Amino acid sequence: MTANPPQEKDATPAPTIKTNKASADKWGQQVIELGFCLVPSLLLRAQQRIGLNPTQLAVLLQLCDFWWDKERKPFPSKETLAQRLSLSERQVQRYIAELEQAGLVQRIERRSSNGGKLSNTYDLSGLVKRLQELEPEFREIEESAKAARKAVTKRGYKATAKPSVEAVR
Numbered sequence: 001m002t003a004n005p006p007q008e009k010d011a012t013p014a015p016t017i018k019t020n021k022a023s024a025d026k027w028g029q030q031v032i033e034l035g036f037c038l039v040p041s042l043l044l045r046a047q048q049r050i051g052l053n054p055t056q057l058a059v060l061l062q063l064c065d066f067w068w069d070k071e072r073k074p075f076p077s078k079e080t081l082a083q084r085l086s087l088s089e090r091q092v093q094r095y096i097a098e099l100e101q102a103g104l105v106q107r108i109e110r111r112s113s114n115g116g117k118l119s120n121t122y123d124l125s126g127l128v129k130r131l132q133e134l135e136p137e138f139r140e141i142e143e144s145a146k147a148a149r150k151a152v153t154k155r156g157y158k159a160t161a162k163p164s165v166e167a168v169r
Contacts, residue, residue, distance in 0.1 A: 037065040043127075046134050051102065058085055059095045060104070063122050075110060077119040096122070104130060 066074035110118040
């Protein structure tokens, strides 16, 4: 989940984000202060199974970066997505159409009060549903792998106590 929405050039600086120390230690506090995005690892692990090419995944990750609250669907402009992804706006449109055709994203048209067109809202509930459907299969694989790792013993390895100080001398 992105902690801070993008800031305008003339906007006041973003407040310091409270994060757990592990994230700040890993990435650096200043990096984390610019925001972060919570994405399930299953999305990355199941990329091929879902049928996502690398650019489609990148588009989904960008949409996730704008999805800050469950009830507030993301609505980045095609221009913003195009700039972030080094694609044309038309290419972004095509990739989103492919994601929509796959049932992962739903575009919802937005209009201003005077009837003018605004950036679309993107409903990612199809993606969420697909990941929830895949979860049992991936959980079973994960648990089998854990069990296999646990069952493996190293040949000739014996756990021994640490040598005492006298034995070292």
